[in-house]
Amino acid sequence: MATSNPTGAALALWNPGADEHDPISARTYGFWLYLIGDALLFCSLFASYAVLDNPVNAAGGPLTAQVINTPHGLWQTFIILASVLAYSLGTVSLKNGNAAGVQLGILAALLLGGAFLYISGTDLWALAAQGNGPTRSAFLSVFFTLLLTHGLHMLFGILWMLVMLVQVGVLGFTKDVVGRLLNLRLFWQFQATMWVCVYFYVYLLGGAR
Amino acid sequence: MSSHYNPLQHPEVQQGTTGRYIAAFLASAALMGGAYYASTQKLPLMEFAATAAALSLAALVSQLALFFGLNISQAQIWKGVALFLAIPLFIITIGMTVWAFSSLYSRTMPMDGMLMSGQPTLLQ
Numbered sequence: 001m002a003t004s005n006p007t008g009a010a011l012a013l014w015n016p017g018a019d020e021h022d023p024i025s026a027r028t029y030g031f032w033l034y035l036i037g038d039a040l041l042f043c044s045l046f047a048s049y050a051v052l053d054n055p056v057n058a059a060g061g062p063l064t065a066q067v068i069n070t071p072h073g074l075w076q077t078f079i080i081l082a083s084v085l086a087y088s089l090g091t092v093s094l095k096n097g098n099a100a101g102v103q104l105g106i107l108a109a110l111l112l113g114g115a116f117l118y119i120s121g122t123d124l125w126a127l128a129a130q131g132n133g134p135t136r137s138a139f140l141s142v143f144f145t146l147l148l149t150h151g152l153h154m155l156f157g158i159l160w161m162l163v164m165l166v167q168v169g170v171l172g173f174t175k176d177v178v179g180r181l182l183n184l185r186l187f188w189q190f191q192a193t194m195w196v197c198v199y200f201y202v203y204l205l206g207g208a209r
Numbered sequence: 210m211s212s213h214y215n216p217l218q219h220p221e222v223q224q225g226t227t228g229r230y231i232a233a234f235l236a237s238a239a240l241m242g243g244a245y246y247a248s249t250q251k252l253p254l255m256e257f258a259a260t261a262a263a264l265s266l267a268a269l270v271s272q273l274a275l276f277f278g279l280n281i282s283q284a285q286i287w288k289g290v291a292l293f294l295a296i297p298l299f300i301i302t303i304g305m306t307v308w309a310f311s312s313l314y315s316r317t318m319p320m321d322g323m324l325m326s327g328q329p330t331l332l333q
Contacts, residue, residue, distance in 0.1 A: 024219045025284065032288045036295045043299045047306035056318050074245045078238055084276060085234040092225050097217050178216035189276045193269060196241060200265035204248050208257055 024179045031183040035190050038153075042194055045146045046201060052142045053206065059137035064206030067127055067143060073203040076116050077195060080154075083112035084192045087161075091185050094178070099168055102181070106168075109188065110161045113154055120151050143202070150198055153191055160184050220284040233275030240268040 051057075053064055090105015124147060127133070134144035164184055167177050216222065244264040247257055273279045279289045 022219075024216060024221060028221055029287060029291075033291060036291060039295070040298060040302060043302040044306075047303045050303065050307045051310040054314075056314075070245065070248060074242065077241045081234050081237050081241075085230055088225060088230040088233075088276060089227060091222070092227050092230070094217065094222055095225070173217055175214065175216045178219065178222060182219075182221050186277070189272065192237070192276070193272050196237070196265055196268050196272070199241065200244065200261060204244055204261045204265075205258060208248060208254055208261075 023175060024182065027179045028182050028186065031186055035186060038190070039194070042146075042149070042197065045142070045149060046197070048142045049146055049202070052139045053209075054139075057138040059139075061137040061140060062132055063139060063209075064143070064202060065209060067132060067140070068203050068207055069123055070203050070207050072119055072123055073199050076119050077199050079112050079116045079119070080192045080195050083109045083116065084189050086112060087185060087188050091181060094173070094181060097173060099172070102168055103165055106161050106165050110158055110165075113158050113161075113188075117151060117154055117158075120147060124148070146198065146202065150191070150194055153187075153194070157184070157188050157191060160187070220282075224278050224284070229275050229278070233271055236271040236275065237268045240264045240271065244268075 055063065086105050086108035088105075090102045090109065093101025093105060124144065132140055134141045161184065164177075164181060167180070171177050241264070244261040247260045247264070250257075252260065273292075277288075279285055279292070281289065
């Protein structure tokens with residue numbers, strides 16, 4: 001029985017009804033895989049911390065219980081969670097195309113992130129000023145490295161927010177800008193997740209020993 | 210992509226809700242506040258460690274479910290799968306390192322416990 005198959009320009013080599021390529025999902029998934037790699041970096045720092053947090057590696061200097069401020073750490077926990085909440089609520093405004101709402105959320109998250117870094121920075125600076133800087137002992141080296149690694153992530157996130165504030169205002173909600181806003185949301189939420197791990201392991205467990 | 214593609218209609222844009230994010234904040238803050246409160250009580254070390262670990266783990270799970278929005282929907286399932294497959298790597302990275310150095314320290318370092326036990330170390 002004869003059939004009429006399309007030929008030439010009429011021939012479609014793909015299923016026109018199939019799902020189209022989704023660049024936003026591809027980007028957020030790729031960024032998610034990066035975050036898992038970043039989590040492995042933190043795992044290596046936690047492993048180093050566990051190895052070096054003992055009197056032999058303190059070289060006569062202080063250990064965790066003498067260098068941490070657990071109530072400050074709890075305030076930092078609340079602040080970073082509030083910052084993530086502010087950014088996340090900003091992305092709820094994104095659903096309605098509300099640029100002012102998005103920018104307000106980013107601005108609030110940025111200021112709270114700055115407050116977090118200020119507390120962290122002043123605590124570490126005071127510690128170093130007492131002669132307990134990162135070169136004092138192997139333990140203090142890993143203590144500073146762990147906290148500064150998280151702080152550098154936070155600083156990068158704040159710079160990224162500044163860029164996105166401008167891009168939302170200038171470019172609007174293009175496909176690229178929306179993809180970046182979603183990736184920044186993942187990045188910022190990841191910082192709170194890592195801080196919960198730092199607070200539990202360094203501040204709570206370290207302070208109890 | 211289609212010329213009619215609207216990025217604001219993307220599932221990952223549309224997934225977030227105010228209620229879910231506020232619930233994530235309240236749950237995480239309450240759980241970590243609870244862990245801090247446990248640290249102010251005079252609990253035995255192991256009992257405190259177990260309590261703080263359970264509360265912190267619950268805070269992490271609440272963040273994954275409510276902030277990150279991980280679930281088994283078509284839009285999110287592969288993020289969950291990637292994380293699920295990576296968790297053993299996290300445990301191996303930390304666990305194997307601690308185990309290896311714990312074993313090394315017990316043979317080479319003049320720790321208090323070693324000195325008190327009377328066993329000579331390689332450094333003595």
